[in-house]
Amino acid sequence: MTQPTTLTDFILHIGPNGAGDSCALLRTPGDEWIHAGHVTATVANDERFDLHLVTPAQSICLAGVLPRHIAVIRGQGLYVIQRKDHESDTQAVLLEWRE
Amino acid sequence: MINIANFLSSGESSLYSRKPGLLQKAATALILPLAIGMLSAGAGAISQHDTASFAVPGQHAQVSQLNTFKVTGAQSDQVLASVIAGANGHGYNVDGNTLLLQALLDPGMSTRVASSTSAVLDSFVASLPSGIKTSVVGDVSAAQLAKSMQDNSPDGVALSEHTNEGSACIVYTMGASRTLPNGQLAQFVDFNDALYVASGDSSDVTTTLHELAHCHPNAVMELDNHPLSVYYESSVRELRSDLAVVLYGASQTGSFEQGLDNVTTLRGATPMRPSHATVGMLEAVTQQLDAKSFVGMPANQVISAAVNIVNGMNPATNKDLRLAFAKDAWTYKLVSMGQTAGPARDANSNYANFAGQPFKVDMTAHANTIVNRSLNHALSQADTVRASKAMSVSRVETFAKGLGLTLSPEQRAKAEFVDGAITPVGTAVSKDGALASTQSPFTMKGLESSVQGDLNGMLANGLIQRSGANTASSKVDATEIVSPQKHSLNKTFGSAFKALETAIAQQEASTRLQESNTWRGPRL
Numbered sequence: 001m002t003q004p005t006t007l008t009d010f011i012l013h014i015g016p017n018g019a020g021d022s023c024a025l026l027r028t029p030g031d032e033w034i035h036a037g038h039v040t041a042t043v044a045n046d047e048r049f050d051l052h053l054v055t056p057a058q059s060i061c062l063a064g065v066l067p068r069h070i071a072v073i074r075g076q077g078l079y080v081i082q083r084k085d086h087e088s089d090t091q092a093v094l095l096e097w098r099e
Numbered sequence: 100m101i102n103i104a105n106f107l108s109s110g111e112s113s114l115y116s117r118k119p120g121l122l123q124k125a126a127t128a129l130i131l132p133l134a135i136g137m138l139s140a141g142a143g144a145i146s147q148h149d150t151a152s153f154a155v156p157g158q159h160a161q162v163s164q165l166n167t168f169k170v171t172g173a174q175s176d177q178v179l180a181s182v183i184a185g186a187n188g189h190g191y192n193v194d195g196n197t198l199l200l201q202a203l204l205d206p207g208m209s210t211r212v213a214s215s216t217s218a219v220l221d222s223f224v225a226s227l228p229s230g231i232k233t234s235v236v237g238d239v240s241a242a243q244l245a246k247s248m249q250d251n252s253p254d255g256v257a258l259s260e261h262t263n264e265g266s267a268c269i270v271y272t273m274g275a276s277r278t279l280p281n282g283q284l285a286q287f288v289d290f291n292d293a294l295y296v297a298s299g300d301s302s303d304v305t306t307t308l309h310e311l312a313h314c315h316p317n318a319v320m321e322l323d324n325h326p327l328s329v330y331y332e333s334s335v336r337e338l339r340s341d342l343a344v345v346l347y348g349a350s351q352t353g354s355f356e357q358g359l360d361n362v363t364t365l366r367g368a369t370p371m372r373p374s375h376a377t378v379g380m381l382e383a384v385t386q387q388l389d390a391k392s393f394v395g396m397p398a399n400q401v402i403s404a405a406v407n408i409v410n411g412m413n414p415a416t417n418k419d420l421r422l423a424f425a426k427d428a429w430t431y432k433l434v435s436m437g438q439t440a441g442p443a444r445d446a447n448s449n450y451a452n453f454a455g456q457p458f459k460v461d462m463t464a465h466a467n468t469i470v471n472r473s474l475n476h477a478l479s480q481a482d483t484v485r486a487s488k489a490m491s492v493s494r495v496e497t498f499a500k501g502l503g504l505t506l507s508p509e510q511r512a513k514a515e516f517v518d519g520a521i522t523p524v525g526t527a528v529s530k531d532g533a534l535a536s537t538q539s540p541f542t543m544k545g546l547e548s549s550v551q552g553d554l555n556g557m558l559a560n561g562l563i564q565r566s567g568a569n570t571a572s573s574k575v576d577a578t579e580i581v582s583p584q585k586h587s588l589n590k591t592f593g594s595a596f597k598a599l600e601t602a603i604a605q606q607e608a609s610t611r612l613q614e615s616n617t618w619r620g621p622r623l
Contacts, residue, residue: 008115009116010114011112011113011114011115012115013110013111013112013113014110014111014113015105015106015107015109015110015111016105016106016109016110016559017102020556021110021552021555021556022101022106024106026112041395043351043352043394045538047351047540047542047545049394049395062115063115065115066113067350067351067545067548067549068548068549068552069113070394070395071395071396071397071549071552072552073395074396074397075397079101079106081103081106081107090103092100092101092103092106099391
């Protein structure tokens with residue numbers, strides 16, 4: 001059973017990617033590596049959403065995400081930009097949106 | 100695959116954190132190592148050219164510094180931006196309301212839209228191709244058109260035209276239903292033929308979503324020659340617009356309920372407008388949809404989805420829609436004749452023929468639907484309703500009686516909970532704990548927030564550009580705190596590298612301070 005983790009401190013970046021904008025979760029070196037999977041959202045409150053990152057072995061919730069981030073993620077999925085350590089290359093892993 | 104360097108070098112980063120003061124730490128801890136690591140380790144996606152761009156954090160300022168647009172109020176004399184090229188190749192100036200409407204309707208700007216309350220509406224009108232201008236505006240001035248729209252349709256209206264020359268729409272929505280004779284805005288609207296009292300904010304959002312859906316081309320409907328056809332055709336147009344409101348509520352809450360409460364309260368007016376009979380059709384349509392599938396959907400997609408859903412149902416021949424409409428129409432026919440009591444009533448042949456089948460209507464069930472949704476809507480506006488002193492228990496009783504209904508204890512309790520003479524403003528929960536005020540998803544703040552990404556995209560794509568320094572927009576701080584009290588502190592800054600620049604400066608300042616303190620003497 002995957003143990004769910006809730007993150008309340010995180011950074012989302014919206015930037016250009018091809019023809020439109022994409023959204024990425026920025027991770028610091030050494031953070032738990034997030035594998036490919038999918039992302040979905042549920043209504044929180046106060047016009048916010050909880051974003052659920054689901055991978056084969058992980059269940060991570062980003063709490064209180066704004067609608068405009070959800071809108072971009074809904075269209076383009078969520079990239080996770082991360083590095084294993086300071087010596088490694090930066091990588092972007094795409095989690096596709098799932099209804 | 101994403102080009103990480105390009106992606107991070109512009110755009111907008113948002114910090115979510117409950118911890119005040121974490122911004123700089125986060126920028127230093129998260130973004131700084133990431134960027135420096137990319138530079139030093141040479142991430143695969145970064146070319147030498149891309150790397151050079153990191154040294155120029157401000158080069159994307161056109162996008163990054165302009166990340167917040169503001170709606171400019173009901174009567175707007177502030178020019179926020181200019182459209183680079185209008186439909187006839189000429190640019191025009193726009194106010195904040197027009198920007199909001201454009202992003203909500205069509206951020207790609209195939210259809211041009213303007214707010215009739217814009218003080219620079221004449222600029223928009225002048226940019227229209229001659230055929231569209233003639234059709235939408237006629238031979239009056241922009242100011243005369245705006246006044247005419249407001250005078251003739253005080254509750255909001257959209258004038259649109261779609262030709263080979265392009266598509267355009269002028270909308271009266273901001274301040275609709277609440278502009279007082281002296282031009283000032285009332286804080287709330289009160290439709291006294293219904294149980295509809297709502298904040299001005301909620302009303303403006305509802306009207307905006309509704310009228311923008313009217314900017315889409317009408318569905319082509321070839322209806323049979325029937326006395327009800329003209330009302331049905333009109334009601335289907337209204338259905339698309341009312342569905343846009345309901346779907347927007349679902350995009351914010353994952354449920355149709357608050358949108359249905361909102362619209363049903365409006366449409367439940369007595370006497371009913373037969374050309375706006377959408378209550379039954381909305382229930383029929385939403386029963387076939389999954390509310391959760393609309394969660395997070397951008398508002399412009401919500402509006403087009405509403406239009407496409409109804410168009411795709413082939414309303415001219417759709418049995419469910421025709422039956423739902425006929426039931427509403429027959430119900431109100433009975434109400435108008437005072438026949439509200441008794442068992443379910445068979446429709447007469449005229450209504451049954453339109454529905455394509457015999458049917459009955461349950462007057463009590465219908466009355467309960469209207470009253471219950473109206474009371475639930477009032478709960479979402481509880482303090483506005485109380486402060487207005489406009490919706491007393493006796494008003495609810497009288498309205499319900501007109502539909503043949505005596506209030507149940509639960510309905511009466513809700514009516515008392517929102518009656519300002521009984522329950523003080525600010526009461527969140529009833530004394531017995533059985534009732535609680537709810538939060539309306541129809542807020543201008545939410546609507547405004549939902550379009551910022553599209554507006555930035557319009558800037559980035561060269562469709563619009565910011566106006567000069569003497570505009571309201573230039574006063575908006577690029578680092579705006581959003582909703583700091585609840586949920587989490589969210590701070591938006593221009594780009595990852597703008598934050599990086601700040602973080603580096605902070606780090607350097609911190610280093611200098613520590614050296615200085617050490618040099619001067621003992622620490623406290």
